[in-house]
Amino acid sequence: MAQPLKIMHELSIVLSIVDIAAEQVHKAGARQVDRIDLEIGLLAGIEFDALDFAWDVGVQRSVLEGAERHIHKIPARGRCMDCGHEFGIEQLYEPCPSCGQFLVEVVRGKELRVKSLEVS
Numbered sequence: 001m002a003q004p005l006k007i008m009h010e011l012s013i014v015l016s017i018v019d020i021a022a023e024q025v026h027k028a029g030a031r032q033v034d035r036i037d038l039e040i041g042l043l044a045g046i047e048f049d050a051l052d053f054a055w056d057v058g059v060q061r062s063v064l065e066g067a068e069r070h071i072h073k074i075p076a077r078g079r080c081m082d083c084g085h086e087f088g089i090e091q092l093y094e095p096c097p098s099c100g101q102f103l104v105e106v107v108r109g110k111e112l113r114v115k116s117l118e119v120s
């Protein structure tokens with residue numbers, strides 16, 4: 001079980017996704033979301049267990065209730081600001097494997113976005 005404070009973070013994210021979905025459903029003149037695809041970078045600060053839990057709570061009685069949810073996890077990549085080397089990273093503050101420099105810019109893996117929605 002994830003900690004309540006941590007879930008609050010994920011819950012606020014779920015609620016903002018609900019807002020985005022409700023707006024799209026409204027724009028399309030539809031009533032509900034059948035399927036939602038999310039892109040979440042592995043360095044976006046999301047705990048996936050907490051997200052699952054928050055999702056169940058957050059989508060109740062919303063346009064997303066009952067929607068099929070697909071999460072696309074995006075592996076993280078960094079670029080060394082010293083030598084320009086690009087490499088896969090597992091966490092923030094990893095040194096460049098080429099030159100050992102710690103000034104690494106995250107170029108991928110912090111995404112958190114709704115990729116697509118299917119409404120009806």
Ligand SMILES: [Zn+2]
Pocket residue numbers: 080081082083084085096097098099100101
């Ligand atoms: Zn480097």
